[in-house]
Amino acid sequence: MRDTFYLAWRYLAFHRVKTVILVGAITLIVFLPVGLRVIVNQSSRQLTARAEATPLVIGAKGSPTELTLNTLYFSSDVPARTTYAAASEVTATDLAQAIPMYVRYRVQGQPIVGTTLEYFGFRGLTLAEGRQMAVLGEAVLGWRAAERLGVGPGDHVISSPESVFDIAGVYPLRMPVVGVLEFSDSADDDAVFVDVKTAWVIEGLGHGHQDLSRPEASAGVLRREGNVVVGNASVMQYNEITPDNIDSFHFHGDLSDFPLTAVIVAPPDQRSSALLQGRYQSAELNQIVSPSEVMDELLDTILTVEKFVIAGAVTVGLATLATAFLVFALSLRLRRRERETLFKIGGSRAAVATVMTSEIVAVLAAGVLLALLLTFLTQRYGDVIIRALIR
Amino acid sequence: MTSWQKKAALTLACSISACGGPAPEAESSGAVAAVDEADALVVYTTNYPLAYFAERIGGDRVRVEFPAPPEVDPAYWSPSAEEIAAYQAADVILLNGAGYEGWVAKTSLPESKLVNTSAGLEERYLVAEDAVMHTHGPEGEHEHENVAFTTWLDPTLAIEQARAIRDALAELLPGAEAELQIGFEALEADLTEIDGRLEAWAAGRAGQALLASHPVYQYLARRYELNLRSVHFEPDEVPTAGGWRDLAALMQGHSADWMLWEGRPLDETSGRLASDYGVGSVVFAPVGNRPASGDYLDAMRANVEALEALPAS
Numbered sequence: 001m002r003d004t005f006y007l008a009w010r011y012l013a014f015h016r017v018k019t020v021i022l023v024g025a026i027t028l029i030v031f032l033p034v035g036l037r038v039i040v041n042q043s044s045r046q047l048t049a050r051a052e053a054t055p056l057v058i059g060a061k062g063s064p065t066e067l068t069l070n071t072l073y074f075s076s077d078v079p080a081r082t083t084y085a086a087a088s089e090v091t092a093t094d095l096a097q098a099i100p101m102y103v104r105y106r107v108q109g110q111p112i113v114g115t116t117l118e119y120f121g122f123r124g125l126t127l128a129e130g131r132q133m134a135v136l137g138e139a140v141l142g143w144r145a146a147e148r149l150g151v152g153p154g155d156h157v158i159s160s161p162e163s164v165f166d167i168a169g170v171y172p173l174r175m176p177v178v179g180v181l182e183f184s185d186s187a188d189d190d191a192v193f194v195d196v197k198t199a200w201v202i203e204g205l206g207h208g209h210q211d212l213s214r215p216e217a218s219a220g221v222l223r224r225e226g227n228v229v230v231g232n233a234s235v236m237q238y239n240e241i242t243p244d245n246i247d248s249f250h251f252h253g254d255l256s257d258f259p260l261t262a263v264i265v266a267p268p269d270q271r272s273s274a275l276l277q278g279r280y281q282s283a284e285l286n287q288i289v290s291p292s293e294v295m296d297e298l299l300d301t302i303l304t305v306e307k308f309v310i311a312g313a314v315t316v317g318l319a320t321l322a323t324a325f326l327v328f329a330l331s332l333r334l335r336r337r338e339r340e341t342l343f344k345i346g347g348s349r350a351a352v353a354t355v356m357t358s359e360i361v362a363v364l365a366a367g368v369l370l371a372l373l374l375t376f377l378t379q380r381y382g383d384v385i386i387r388a389l390i391r
Numbered sequence: 392m393t394s395w396q397k398k399a400a401l402t403l404a405c406s407i408s409a410c411g412g413p414a415p416e417a418e419s420s421g422a423v424a425a426v427d428e429a430d431a432l433v434v435y436t437t438n439y440p441l442a443y444f445a446e447r448i449g450g451d452r453v454r455v456e457f458p459a460p461p462e463v464d465p466a467y468w469s470p471s472a473e474e475i476a477a478y479q480a481a482d483v484i485l486l487n488g489a490g491y492e493g494w495v496a497k498t499s500l501p502e503s504k505l506v507n508t509s510a511g512l513e514e515r516y517l518v519a520e521d522a523v524m525h526t527h528g529p530e531g532e533h534e535h536e537n538v539a540f541t542t543w544l545d546p547t548l549a550i551e552q553a554r555a556i557r558d559a560l561a562e563l564l565p566g567a568e569a570e571l572q573i574g575f576e577a578l579e580a581d582l583t584e585i586d587g588r589l590e591a592w593a594a595g596r597a598g599q600a601l602l603a604s605h606p607v608y609q610y611l612a613r614r615y616e617l618n619l620r621s622v623h624f625e626p627d628e629v630p631t632a633g634g635w636r637d638l639a640a641l642m643q644g645h646s647a648d649w650m651l652w653e654g655r656p657l658d659e660t661s662g663r664l665a666s667d668y669g670v671g672s673v674v675f676a677p678v679g680n681r682p683a684s685g686d687y688l689d690a691m692r693a694n695v696e697a698l699e700a701l702p703a704s
Contacts, residue, residue, distance in 0.1 A: 091502075091503075116501065117501040118503055131472070132479060132499070134476060134498060135475065135499070136496075138499070197497075247469075250496075
């Protein structure tokens with residue numbers, strides 16, 4: 001029997017190109033529908049889990065999908081801005097905890113998530129090293145963000161301009177990294193967390209500069225009107241918050257008017273949730289969305305697309321199988337003299353049939369095994385692929 | 392020494408000695424059940440009056456922490472990263488509000504734990520007259536003004552802040568409402584007594600010009616309708632020549648006999664005030680930080696006694 005398998009193996013090895021093509025075709029036939037199914041299952045599980053862990057999100061009226069994806073996955077599509085007043089309004093109702101989110105800026109592609117300390121408790125994020133952010137300008141990095149940026153506590157990260165043409169736009173802010181979070185297998189691993197006030201400093205709504213009332217800042221003074229000092233455009237502003245200049249940092253205007261991309265709302269019970277949703281039914285400026293509902297809609301769309309893709313894959317698979325069958329049939333016909341030689345040297349009809357069958361089974365088995373391996377890899381690294389696609 | 396100088400010296404001595412008065416009475420007249428310290432609610436505050444109010448209201452139910460060193464003015468203090476971490480870990484953080492704790496806007500504190508005790512008093516805030524504002528940027532849209540922040544110097548406002556503390560603690564200590572109410576009522580009675588004495592003192596001095604070494608008595612002046620104007624003198628520094636000129640200019644239209652000080656002024660300063668300007672010195676401590684001895688109530692009573700000892704004009 002070993003001889004039979006040896007002959008089959010030698011044949012496949014000799015015709016390696018044909019064998020590889022056949023194995024590849026079988027692999028794709030099996031993997032495409034199965035792998036797609038795995039990806040869809042994983043993405044729906046992942047999207048649903050994070051969405052279900054985020055009861056409600058308030059944001060400015062616009063696309064609920066954009067609002068949800070930016071709030072949950074820090075996607076680069078920034079939704080219309082609401083204001084900090086939206087968070088204060090929720091807090092004032094006593095119906096839910098409100099967590100402000102401002103996800104607009106990046107550090108070399110990693111999202112800067114401006115929020116409050118409540119976010120870490122809400123998501124169950126814990127520190128792997130360093131400490132929690134304490135003062136304005138400090139950053140705590142997600143596990144993967146720290147790895148990609150190659151930084152840890154004691155290093156610095158710099159916010160990136162929104163575009164290369166953003167010459168007159170926001171000042172890049174140099175921020176000390178004070179902590180790195182434990183791996184959480186979520187979008188939080190990719191984030192650079194800062195206090196929401198630091199995000200406003202990046203935007204230029206808060207800043208530090210020379211004390212205009214001091215003599216050395218006279219070059220930056222346009223005029224004095226009683227107790228009011230009017231500065232000119234040459235006032236030197238700081239691009240890093242340090243213990244020496246932090247006292248000069250301040251915010252202009254009413255904080256309640258400052259921008260947010262969203263407010264995560266965590267009501268303690270269904271009743272509070274329903275009451276809050278009711279309040280926003282007729283709101284003019286803001287909308288309240290249930291991320292799980294938004295994700296369900298998104299998944300419905302994905303599942304519809306998946307059905308078409310699987311139908312296509314099955315059709316292509318059947319065609320490929322037919323082609324493979326044809327290849328095997330033609331191959332058997334072409335190998336008629338080879339079979340006759342085997343008979344002549346004493347091989348039984350059964351032994352010859354076993355050689356031919358072994359070849360076919362080996363190709364099919366190799367294709368299926370490879371497909372299973374790819375499926376395993378998809379299952380293992382699917383999360384990463386999905387997050388990369390969402391981002 | 393003239394008679395008024397003797398009185399001034401006596402007043403100063405009284406006001407200073409009163410700060411080290413008798414040991415405080417039991418902090419709460421209510422019978423509060425003993426609570427294991429480990430189970431006590433951890434309360435962090437940003438100034439001493441709030442710490443005192445929280446201790447009086449919460450009793451054994453709370454462990455009150457106010458980490459500012461005793462020698463600093465908490466209004467201009469900033470906690471270290473370790474102290475901020477301790478604030479972050481507290482169960483509740485009591486803020487004075489009215490722009491008192493400027494450092495809070497520059498730190499990351501859990502917003503759900505912050506209780507602004509003067510949030511309900513915003514309509515009664517006063518603008519600090521001498522604050523320097525600045526504007527810059529396109530169309531000069533950036534502008535901000537400072538709010539006077541020593542709200543507790545008006546005992547009626549202090550009572551409202553204490554009420555906010557009681558409500559915040561009650562929310563975190565379900566079932567302890569009655570104990571907290573007892574503590575609050577005892578504190579309210581003490582603050583009302585202070586208010587009554589100050590009201591009686593002020594009643595006989597309507598329109599009398601007074602000076603303040605620093606603009607920190609805005610709420611006190613409004614509550615008791617005091618004709619009070621401020622300079623910028625530090626108790627532990629001799630005023631500059633410019634400072635004396637400002638005082639002289641101020642006194643042109645504001646002929647005061649007495650200046651309120653946050654702390655005992657240097658002898659040189661009080662002596663020159665008395666000899667050159669005919670102004671006596673009296674200490675009225677804002678008690679933003681822990682007094683060297685006694686507690687908030689002792690210090691406020693000493694303040695009242697110092698004022699009561701002033702001769703009527």
